[in-house]
Amino acid sequence: xxxxxxxxxxxxxxxxxxxSKDDELLATLGYKAELKRNFSVIEVxxxxxxxxxxxxxxxxxxxxxLAAGPVGMTWGWLLPSIxxxxxxxxxxxxxxAMPTSGGLYWWTFKFFPKSIRKxxxxxxxxxxxxGLIGGxxxxxxxxxxxxxxxxxxxxxxxFVPNKFHNYGVFVCCAITHGIAGSLATKYISKLQSxxxxxxxxxxxITCVGLxxxxxxxxxxAGTFVFGxxxxxxxxxxxxxFIGSWLSAIWTIGAFDSCVHMAEEATNAAIAVPFxxxxxxxxxxxxxxxxxxxxxxxxxxxxxxxxxxxxxxxLAQVYYDVMGRNWSLGLMAVLCVLQxxxxxxxxxxxxxxxxxxxxxxxxxxxxxxxxxxxKLGVPIRAVWFMVIIAIVIGLLTIVDSAATLALxxxxxxxxxxxxxxxxxxxSFFNVDTxxxxxxxxxxxxxxxxxxxxxxxxxxxxxxxSMMPSEGPNPTPQNMNYTCVINGFIWIGCMxxxxxxxxxxxxxxxxxxxxxxxxxxxxxxxxxGIEYLPEKE
Numbered sequence: 001x002x003x004x005x006x007x008x009x010x011x012x013x014x015x016x017x018x019x020s021k022d023d024e025l026l027a028t029l030g031y032k033a034e035l036k037r038n039f040s041v042i043e044v045x046x047x048x049x050x051x052x053x054x055x056x057x058x059x060x061x062x063x064x065x066l067a068a069g070p071v072g073m074t075w076g077w078l079l080p081s082i083x084x085x086x087x088x089x090x091x092x093x094x095x096x097a098m099p100t101s102g103g104l105y106w107w108t109f110k111f112f113p114k115s116i117r118k119x120x121x122x123x124x125x126x127x128x129x130x131g132l133i134g135g136x137x138x139x140x141x142x143x144x145x146x147x148x149x150x151x152x153x154x155x156x157x158x159f160v161p162n163k164f165h166n167y168g169v170f171v172c173c174a175i176t177h178g179i180a181g182s183l184a185t186k187y188i189s190k191l192q193s194x195x196x197x198x199x200x201x202x203x204x205i206t207c208v209g210l211x212x213x214x215x216x217x218x219x220x221a222g223t224f225v226f227g228x229x230x231x232x233x234x235x236x237x238x239x240x241f242i243g244s245w246l247s248a249i250w251t252i253g254a255f256d257s258c259v260h261m262a263e264e265a266t267n268a269a270i271a272v273p274f275x276x277x278x279x280x281x282x283x284x285x286x287x288x289x290x291x292x293x294x295x296x297x298x299x300x301x302x303x304x305x306x307x308x309x310x311x312x313x314l315a316q317v318y319y320d321v322m323g324r325n326w327s328l329g330l331m332a333v334l335c336v337l338q339x340x341x342x343x344x345x346x347x348x349x350x351x352x353x354x355x356x357x358x359x360x361x362x363x364x365x366x367x368x369x370x371x372x373x374k375l376g377v378p379i380r381a382v383w384f385m386v387i388i389a390i391v392i393g394l395l396t397i398v399d400s401a402a403t404l405a406l407x408x409x410x411x412x413x414x415x416x417x418x419x420x421x422x423x424x425x426s427f428f429n430v431d432t433x434x435x436x437x438x439x440x441x442x443x444x445x446x447x448x449x450x451x452x453x454x455x456x457x458x459x460x461x462x463x464s465m466m467p468s469e470g471p472n473p474t475p476q477n478m479n480y481t482c483v484i485n486g487f488i489w490i491g492c493m494x495x496x497x498x499x500x501x502x503x504x505x506x507x508x509x510x511x512x513x514x515x516x517x518x519x520x521x522x523x524x525x526x527g528i529e530y531l532p533e534k535e
Contacts, residue, residue, distance in 0.1 A: 046192025069230025234470025
């Protein structure tokens with residue numbers, strides 16, 4: 001098997017003395033390789049697929065779909081999945097051409113005009129960081145909800161969890177994630193195969209077990225599954241259906257994790273687009289199948305399912321169809337998968353925190369950009385994310401509206417971070433883009449990018465901001481996402497214009513020039529050449 005490694009002499013002797021093609025590509029983007037490339041193409045996909053964890057995510061967000069009835073569960077899943085795929089395709093092109101952990105804000109800087117690229121790059125980085133921390137909060141809150149629903153079912157409803165129980169479990173979960181996320185990447189990468197297999201196994205058990213226990217003669221009719229549009233909100237039916245999209249949008253919302261793992265991936269130009277497109281496609285298709293099966297087997301009294309004392313509609317579906325023991329067993333498995341889901345988003349999110357700190361954009365960047373080279377992990381970035389998540393998680397103690405804001409926060413903040421580079425590449429500097437291995441072609445690429453841009457604007461400024469229960473919200477059911485994101489976005493821009501613009505110059509050149517390769521002097525990072533291949 002041929003290799004593409006060369007022996008080099010660096011000015012920094014603490015760094016490895018070998019350069020791969022992945023490291024050469026990273027060098028052309030201005031960065032030296034600091035993380036270990038322990039993630040294969042499949043394992044990069046595994047990170048995104050693990051964060052999406054289909055059934056645990058459905059369990060955490062099923063109430064959003066149920067508000068529109070079975071149609072909200074089925075078509076309310078499939079339609080946004082197709083829209084999300086357009087976003088992923090645009091992102092996959094940039095990730096294939098320019099794979100770096102801070103890709104979203106890096107691409108924003110590259111494609112916007114010079115007059116506005118620095119503040120928008122700054123905004124993209126902060127919004128993406130906030131979205132990933134919000135993702136950790138919502139996933140760990142979901143873990144707490146699932147774990148406490150187990151306690152409720154095991155006690156036959158005698159134990160009814162409250163918000164303080166939920167926050168206590170949430171904090172413990174976040175701390176365990178911090179401990180596990182500090183492990184060497186060679187161990188974390190191997191966990192991805194387990195996550196892929198376990199997620200697929202529980203999907204198969206659900207899709208086979210529910211109909212078997214229900215009995216084919218007792219399944220709900222196809223007209224109910226694919227044609228029953230309910231309205232359990234005060235909105236018109238049409239808007240309630242569109243609001244049901246949030247379940248899929250929240251679930252299939254971790255594909256940018258492949259970008260953040262780019263500097264730890266082997267064959268990153270292939271791994272990043274493969275991970276993005278395959279995770280979206282699989283979750284979109286399998287989610288539609290799972291939602292259809294659940295709709296075919298659940299109690300037709302949707303209100304009873306939503307008001308389950310277990311606090312989990314999916315747990316109630318399992319309980320109604322398969323009984324107490326099966327429901328306990330399956331929810332326990334979902335609880336484990338939800339924990340791994342949180343670990344994966346912590347790993348990916350910490351790489352965004354580290355990359356943004358590497359460009360001196362975050363407070364305490366000097367501390368956060370430090371890498372433990374022995375483990376190949378930015379440990380300080382890991383714990384920074386855990387601590388901020390625990391603080392933001394205090395919102396779950398306030399009320400259900402604040403908890404819901406955490407879920408919408410992920411959609412709004414991440415969508416803005418995705419929108420900026422896609423919009424910039426679709427409307428500015430298109431000719432400066434040099435494609436990587438994955439490319440849709442000039443005209444298809446632009447059309448997909450434009451569609452993705454308008455879809456993301458709708459998600460950010462309309463869908464994620466609207467009150468979920470109706471046009472006349474109370475303080476208890478108001479959607480505070482607009483308040484939280486508005487505060488962050490406006491605060492970010494004020495911070496930039498009053499302070500950060502004095503030192504923030506966008507992505508920095510951290511690549512240290514090679515002094516020699518086999519005794520021959522080089523002119524800089526773009527002068528890397530490979531020795532003849534060795535067999």
